[in-house]
Amino acid sequence: MADLLGSILSSMEKPPSLGDQETRRKAREQAARLKKLQEQEKQQKVEFRKRMEKEVSDFIQDSGQIKKKFQPMNKIERSILHDVVEVAGLTSFSFGEDDECRYVMIFKKEFAPSDEELDSYRRGEEWDPQKAEEKRKLKELAQRQEEEVAQKGPVVVSPASDYKDKYSHLIGKGAAKDAAHMLQANKTYGCVPVANKRDTRSIEEAMNEIRAKKRLRQSAEELPPTS
Numbered sequence: 001m002a003d004l005l006g007s008i009l010s011s012m013e014k015p016p017s018l019g020d021q022e023t024r025r026k027a028r029e030q031a032a033r034l035k036k037l038q039e040q041e042k043q044q045k046v047e048f049r050k051r052m053e054k055e056v057s058d059f060i061q062d063s064g065q066i067k068k069k070f071q072p073m074n075k076i077e078r079s080i081l082h083d084v085v086e087v088a089g090l091t092s093f094s095f096g097e098d099d100e101c102r103y104v105m106i107f108k109k110e111f112a113p114s115d116e117e118l119d120s121y122r123r124g125e126e127w128d129p130q131k132a133e134e135k136r137k138l139k140e141l142a143q144r145q146e147e148e149v150a151q152k153g154p155v156v157v158s159p160a161s162d163y164k165d166k167y168s169h170l171i172g173k174g175a176a177k178d179a180a181h182m183l184q185a186n187k188t189y190g191c192v193p194v195a196n197k198r199d200t201r202s203i204e205e206a207m208n209e210i211r212a213k214k215r216l217r218q219s220a221e222e223l224p225p226t227s
Contacts, residue, residue, distance in 0.1 A: 045076070045080065048077060048080060052080060052081050052084045056085060056088050056090065056106065059090075060088060060090070060108070065108075066107065066108050066111035067105060067107045067108070067111065067113075068105065068106050069103060069104075069105045070103055070105070070106075072096065072100065072101050072102060072103045073102070073103065073104065074099075074100075075099065078094055078102065081104050081106075082104065085104075089109060090106050090107065090108060090109060091106065091107045091108075091109060091112050092104055092105065092106045092107070093105055093107075093118065093121070095122060096124075105121065116136075117132070
């Protein structure tokens, strides 16, 4: 009987210690706080969506507005606003470099922005339709001028005046032409006819003549000077 009672008692779970009870209590409190935060976040999203739905609805009913710029929002809020705008049948875009500074702009369908307007917002600039129209006209004018120049072909540039007329008071009108006609070759600079340059002697004859001249020069140097 005693052995049976002992086996029953040993198979039973031991009561939790004080440390285990504290750990479980903290875990329950943490789970409760997390659940409360999740409910609060969910409620905030619902309230934010309702507020955005009202602002979008007011925007649609206001005939004087064609676009609306919202304050910077976080990623979740922007996502909610984009969804509200899509359901309402409008167009929306996000702009801004940093995630904390990004904002949403919404447009009515019939006033959808052009690519130039979107590029302006992406650069962080305000859109000015008047300046954009002037810029577009200047661009078209420059393009037409380029097409006209291409059709005319290369431009031939002619001097405004003849340089001879410009300097006629210094050199005279016919000075250069007359000087060119009067130029003659100087014979002392080797202007010899080709026929005169030909040497009909053989190499041997030329060498003999050179040796003879050399001997005569040596004989003249050896003669004693006359008193």
